[in-house]
Amino acid sequence: MPCELKEKKRTGVINPIFTCQPAGAQYASIGIKDCIAIVHGGQGCVMFVRLWFSQHYKESFELASSSVHEDGAVFGAVQRVEQAVDVLLMRYPYVKVVPIISTCSTEVIGDDIDGVVNKLNEGLLKEKYADRDIHLIPIHTPSFKGSHVSGYNVAVEAIIKHFAKNDKKDKKLNLLTGWQNPGDVKTLKHLLAEMDVDANVIFDIEEFDAPLMPDGNHVAHGSTTIDDLENTGSAIGTIALNNYEVGKAAHYLEETFDIPTKIGPAPIGIRNTDTFLQNIKELTGKSIPESLVKERGIALDAITDVAHMFLADKRVAIYGHPDLVIGLAEFCLDLEMKPVLLLLGDDNTTYTEEPRIKELQNNVDYDMEIIMNADLWELGDRLQNKGLKLDLILGHSKGRFIAMDSNVPLVRVGFPIFDRAGFYRQPIVGYEGAMILAERMANAWFTDMEYTKNKEWLLSMW
């Protein structure tokens, strides 16, 4: 069988691809305007996640901790949440949304964050903050379940459940973006604008790429408002990119408010972008304009320059978020490349039912391995000890040492990317993203040709 789907055999993890659920919930939270989440757990669960975001974006994001210490771990720590909410609201007068994100420690000790939210809603918020519109949202993300991908999924669902209303006047299209970069969101908004479609963008993170201004303090922040979130329940349709990241919220909206829903691939590559536009067309009745035909043409023209001469038959490994890995693999196949190893880094058991994986299994005509619950050692071990030959690796920065030690160029794509400048600004979605991805892969291959003296003369006449 050329395409084999299997689980990692080892029980432990050597060099993780993913981090834990609370990190994903924190990523969702920072997409909301006027929002500071409180992570209920030890301080490292916040400090390191803030560092993680700042490694990727070279920006700081606001997130708070309930600072659970030893006494809390022994006697319960819900009063730390109460105090944290009060301190936060006193000192940040603009804050409206406060997700309360649980962690492994506070789930194990059984702190009732739903109960404490009810108590605060009935008590503190009424007594002290009656003049403010405050939303406390409990989000359960025990670190011992899933990964940051499922944590994001759980958090988006909790946030949508809290806000969505079906009596709003604004009837827009919901675009649940999934875990994206600012460059991607900008491109998605551009595609919507070209289609003349108004959307509730969940989450609009374009401002994560924040400016350094001559005055004021322009911190990076999300721009999705309470109004946008409430509107999701009254939308004319939902497009959810990345099933594993926003599938839960999309299903909730579909089931609760009868909103027509397309849970589709992120528009990675030409073909998936075509599908994305087709989905918008179906849900809104809008037509695809000439401008996008041209944009597509520019991308196709550029990709044609690199595809069959350079990228064809190149063997690649891909790791990262499941929707991203699958999307990239699909695009690579269109580029005549050979994705030979796909690494999906969590214990999600539904990958075996994933239609897009089934498609790969049914149609791939060379040996491909898809590893579930994978870590980066699945890649390192194959390269260093099992004779795997690769031309390129696609993935985030945490794989940099394995790539370097194996002398395989790592084309940075995914999250986090901390060892290349500005990649969060460059889209990988849409026609423009397809072009950027193909060119990024080609350029990585070109640099490798030059510095390993591997037909380096070839490019002198191209």
Next chain:
Amino acid sequence: MPYHEFECSKCIPERIKHAVDKTPAENLSDALPLGYLNTIPGTLSERGCAYCGAKHVIGTPMKDVIHLSHGPIGCTYDTWQTKRYISDNDNFQLKYTFASDMKEKHIVFGAEKVLKDNIIEAFKAFPHIKRMSIYQTCASALIGDDIKAVAQEVMEEMPDVDIFICNSPGFAGPSQSGGHHKINIAWVNDKVGQVEPKITSDYVINYVGEYNIQGDQEVMQDYFKRMGIQVLSTFTGNGSYDDLRAMHRAHLNVLECARSAEYICNELRKRYGIPRMDIDGCGFGPLASSLRKIGLFFGIEDRAEAIIEEETKRWKPELDWYAARLQGKKVCLWPGGSKLWHWAHVIHEEMGLEVVSVYTKFGHQGDMEKGISRCEAGALAIDDPNELEGLEAMYKLKPDLIITGKRPGEVAKKIRVPYLNAHAYHNGPYKGFEGWVRFARDIYNAVYSPIHKLAFVDISKDAISTDKNFVTRQMLSDKDIDPAVVNSKELHEYTGEFDSIKKLRNKEYPKFPQKGKLTAV
């Protein structure tokens, strides 16, 4: 009383005792801020957890060790590729990290079996590594797994491996500092005394509280070797597991970061009678007196003096080039712990910088005492600062530079204050004579960045000067200084390599004859 009340923290009155303004006639016993107390929830404190203090600060810099965290994946992921503790064995400890990846079923039924499988798998994946550290996390502590028993079982089955256990869950204490303490004590209790080292010198030290950030340890080790001193072990940067099991055979513990590692020195003094000597590898003056102290202890002052003379001659003209251009520049010195007192006085004395504020995330009152006594009057000292206080302080003090961690550095950038990384350094190492010049160079480059100056121009309101197509750092830094300094033939900019550590590896050292076979002190 010079307590400093932050506008933003008026609503949390307990904060007032955590910040003081140093006045000229201050009495430290009055003015010392509270330290190492529980964090106020929801303040956006910068503190980390005790797991990180144990594993990421102290454990992982050990270079020939599989570092395995027993818990859910996040703790491992977070403490991987987020620091710059390099090593001379191709950075194994940076490249590889291990997690038992605890899941819900393990929380319910226990994870000892899965831990055992993990340990065996990890050794199998890296057969040349025979040493392991296992770190407890919040989750494994709460379910009560007996990690030590599991490790013991494996050690009995695999006699060539050795495993160290550190029980320091994230919630163990107000900050990472709790973890420093726990791992110090665990190591001296469980591992010191197990290996008998080969003694090759009359002068044998442990170098303690040094984490080889960008090569600091290798710089200092170079000086020690040039003095004919055997560095038996380093706790822990670039340190070897088995060397650290032999710490009991040193004649002297040379302690760099007293915040994170004084505990083990004090224990080694108590248990093995090894004296503790606090030193400071940062700054020409403190480094020179540190080398002298060590020389004096062993009766080899001449060797120390020779190094001081050679290095000073080589690097002082470069330091002074920068110092001349940094006079009076205002700095917020906002590190984690010990650097607030390692650097407070010496960046003033040797570079002319004005330290307008010191803070510590996880330091104790003793650290503040040292820091405040060393910085200039007028400085604002803050314990466990939070984000709004940091912003308020920067708006008030208008520093030319902030020396702090990576993410807080991004906060400063947004209000147009350039930052240098106090923990991981920009272009370190910063220890050693050359390193101190590198630090001065990095400060100069940050303070006089032409691009940074452009950030203050509001093109919609301000007059835009069109007479210049570029500005160099020296056009900015040299306009107000003495022409004699500008035209000096002696002073010059840094001339070292991008990587100043490579040249130290595989270096040949003089052989000093050994006087006799030595036993432990």
